[in-house]
Amino acid sequence: MMIMMNGSDYKAVITSDLHMSALADPSDAIVSLMKLQRPVFDAFFDMLIKEHTDLLILCGDNTQSGSQADMRMLAKYLNTLEKSGIRIIMTTGNHDFDCGQEELYEQLFFPLLKPDEKDPHSLSYLKRIGSCTFFAMDDHEGRRSPSGSLKDATMKWLERKLREEQKSGQKIIFLSHHSLHADAWMGRPDFYCLRPAGVKELLVRYGVKLACSGHLHDPKIYQSSLCEIVTPMLLSGAHMYGEMHLGETSLHYQLKPFAFDGLLAKQVYEKDQSAYENRKAVFDKILKDSLNEYELQPCLNSLMRWFNAQQSGMVYERRNEFLHDEGLVRALDVLEKTAWGRWIRSSLDPSCVSSCEARIEY
Ligand SMILES: [Fe+2]
Known part of the structure; x- marks a missing residue:
């Protein structure tokens, strides 16, 4: 396979939060496929090669802890891709430095990432592919x-480089x-949102139309003065990833479910069933004090239908169904003052756009 040439369309796969762990028996208390991660990643990286992906974009938390073993495991997978001619653009994430070190990260990954320009103050860099310039930002803190935040010096570097890339007519894609x-x-937006607060305005000022991020683990697309795609994680939820087609005048993003095969498909199904039951038990616990036994089951079923749609990025497409779902409306009354209630309501807000598809025109 040959990498795209200047001016031609190309295909990128975008994902985040691989949470790759080299532990022999990692905990799956939060992430359902953690114990199946090796066969899952083998299958996923195989698909990237077989389907002639031109570019893989990873938006951070690429490893579970950033330990030497985790980082080396990731480097092995990425090296295989690089040998197959697939380019890689990767940002850091908070988990990558739970016990990781910047020096090792740079030593292991920068020869693969081959930045065109690097911020001297952090692991942020930019990479040009044809008429696109990707800014892969390093927002990890201690x-x-x-x-996540960008240092003052990194903000200055970002502004200088945005100006230069805009001047040379590049289409800029911002990754964090x-x-x-x-x-x-979000009870604590600072746990989820990039600081300082003015980054979005800075990007808009320099004509940036698209930003991509991760960290939330579920798919989401925000549309304001720019479009932001939040990519989901492969190891939990509906096991989705994003596919992007980048052309000279437009970019199309679509969320796709990863197709598991054979024995792995059966194992994933079993893990998903138990994650479903665990989630239902959480809702059951919250609702059962406020609802009688006849109300409880329909409310639980409605909540789980919403939850599955949320994880597959399909709430927007099914909004009317949910707004008229009596079980969900009743459950929302009970959950009114909880974070769950606020989350569900905000997902049904008319300002929300599709979480599974986006098109940017240049
Ligand atoms: Fe994260």
Whole structure:
């Protein structure tokens, strides 16, 4: 396979939060496929090669802890891609530095990432592919900090480079781990959103139309003065990833479910069933004090239908169904003052756009 040439269309796969762990028996208490991650990643990276992907974009939390073993495991997968002619653009994430070190990250990954220009103050860099310039930002803070921010010096570097790339007529795509937008359900937006607060305005000033991030683990697309695609994680939820077709005058993004095969498909199904039951038990616990036994089951079923749609990026497409779903309306009354209630309501807000598809015209 040959990498795209200047001016031609190409296909990128975009995902985030691989949370790759080299532990022999990682915990799956939060991420349902954690114990199946090796066969899942083998299948996923095989698909990238077989389907002639030109570019893989990873939006951070690429490893679970950033330990030497985790980082080397990721480097092995990425090296195989590079040998197959697939380019890689990757941002850092907070988990990559839970016990990871910047020096090792740079030593292992920068020879693969081959930045065109690098910020001297962080692991941020830019990479040009044809008429697109990708800014892969490093927003990690100290160890075990869930928050994300860009240093003052990195902000100055970003502004200088945005000006230069805009001047040379490049289409700019901004990548970070934390997102530029906040949601109504976020009790602590600083755990989720990129700081400083003015990054989005800075990007808009330099004509940036698209930003991509991760960290939330579920798919989401925000549409404001720019479009922000939040990419989901492969190991949990509906096991989705994003496919992007980049052309000279437009970019099309679509969310896709990863297709598991054979024995792995059966194992994933079993894990998903138990994740479904665990989630239902959480809702059951919250609702059962407020609802009688006849109300409870329809409410639980409605909540689970919403939850599955949320994880597949399909709430927008099914909004009318949910707004008229009596079980969901009743459940929302009970959940009114909880973060769950705010989350569900905000997903049904008319300002929300499709989470599974986006098109940008240049
Ligand atoms: Fe994260």
